[in-house]
Amino acid sequence: MRRASAKPPRGRGEEIILRGTQLERGPCCLWCRGSTPNQRKHAVKPTSERRRPVTRGDVALHAGVSTAVVSYVVNAGPRNVAPATRERVLDAIRDLGYRPNAAARALKLGVSGIIGLVVSDNTNPFFAEYARAVEREAAGIDLSVILTNSALSASLEHQLVQKLVSRQVDGLLLASTDDDPDLESAKDAHIPVVLIDRAGPEEGFASVGVDFREASRTAVEHLIAHGHRSIGIISGLSGGTTTRDRELGWAEALAVAGLPEGPMVRVDFGRIGGYEAGRRLLALQDRPTAIYAISDMQAIGLLRSVHEAGVRVPEDLAVISFDGSAESEYSWPPLTAMRQPVAEMARAAIEALGDGMTGITAHQTFRAELVIRRSCGCDAPDDEVSG
Known part of the structure; x- marks a missing residue:
């Protein structure tokens, strides 16, 4: 031993x-x-x-243009782009393997350019990492994120949802404290909602979670x-x-x-x-x-x-x-x-919001990874901190 x-x-x-x-x-x-x-x-x-997904910001940096210009090329408007600049952006898209999706484009057509994210406990590092991943994905399609914390309170969660709805956010991501959250205000306002950190499907809403x-x-x-x-x-x-x-x-x-x-x-x-x-x-x-x-x-x-x-x-x-x-x-x-898999789930949640704008709802299940370190008794040799 x-x-x-x-x-x-x-x-x-x-x-x-x-x-x-x-x-x-x-x-x-x-x-x-x-x-x-x-x-x-x-x-x-x-x-x-592992290689993270390529974002619109990566394409912009590679091509030496703004993310707005990348959006104009991807969406064929609303503004014209000079032919030489357009070719540079298309070359960057091919070089990096960027794949814009229709759901994200639908979400971008919203009113405010803002999505809301309600987490149940912002002191939990898991939700902090989830929020950062959502912000990265949203930034890739030129969206901003309003992050709120329900502090494990169902009543506060309800108030936060209502406030975000009143601000006319284009979509709402919710890590609910309740198996049956009150989302009538979002439904009435026709705002797509994706439930995150969920174990299974919720009728009428898209959801994302691990098994x-x-x-x-x-x-x-x-x-x-x-x-x-x-x-x-x-x-x-x-x-x-x-x-x-x-x-x-x-x-x-x-x-x-x-x-x-x-x-x-x-x-x-x-x-x-x-x-x-x-x-x-x-x-x-x-x-x-x-x-x-x-x-x-x-x-x-x-x-x-x-x-x-x-x-x-x-x-x-x-x-x-x-x-x-x-x-x-x-x-x-x-x-x-x-x-x-936080990054993958955040990407799926953003895409599901776009799907929700067209009335599509589904539950996406991911598999957790067993990360073997020392606490279980495995002989994992020390390594330098990667950062």
Whole structure:
């Protein structure tokens, strides 16, 4: 068994990533043994190394023109563009592989050039990253974003939606605190709405989210592959579908493996909640050997309580979290996590707003990625911080 390092980390651990893959079960993680070359072959690169989508701003920079000029070329108006400039823009589009979509063009024909984004908790790094990704995508089609925070309050969320509607935004993205949000004002104003961070479809609205249940199964299966037979969960106080699906995925993975459900503690989604949950779990006479926390912030709070108790991670207790925000890279040890594809979901949400202007609504499901770092017990060697 490895000894806990007394030195602070030089950087984040090397990341190994799988897309919703079920690992074979065994006494140790197969990545540590290096015995699955086929899985290594199909692993994907960390998000920071993958090519991001080309935006209108990239084309403008490449061609040496403004984004407005790129819009005139793409949309064939409303202003004329000099032939030489037009050719330069078209060359940039070909060079960069830029693909303007009809939905985005429809959204751009709105009145205000502004979309609203309501998140449930702007102190959560996941939503902060989501907001940045939405702003990047919106900027690529010359839209501005008004960001608001409901602070986990359904009544405040309702007020914010009404205020954004009164400002005549061209579209609304909503991470709701409620499984059945009140959106009548947006409907009456014919403003397209896309529900983000959703577990499934909502009648009458487009929605975007990961398969929370599958992702949770993958996380717990990975802990089982390390030989853990007592796996607890830190869940949320919210009884919403996204929380329930994460709990169901945990329970299903244990049931398939013939294992009993470990202890469950429901707390808020922040660091304090995770810290308190950790203290309660560590006080158990028969405490679990592994814990699945359904948010990064809970896991980071858990790590503090564990360190204070003199319990080593992962030697004495393995930990996996959900979200895969940037903060999960810089905890100690770095957190193995199910990472949500934020950039891809933000792009899909913006495109869905454009579809909504033509009456098209659908639910888009994404798969979370298993990002393997140190907290689960895998032998991920230290690497330099990438930035």
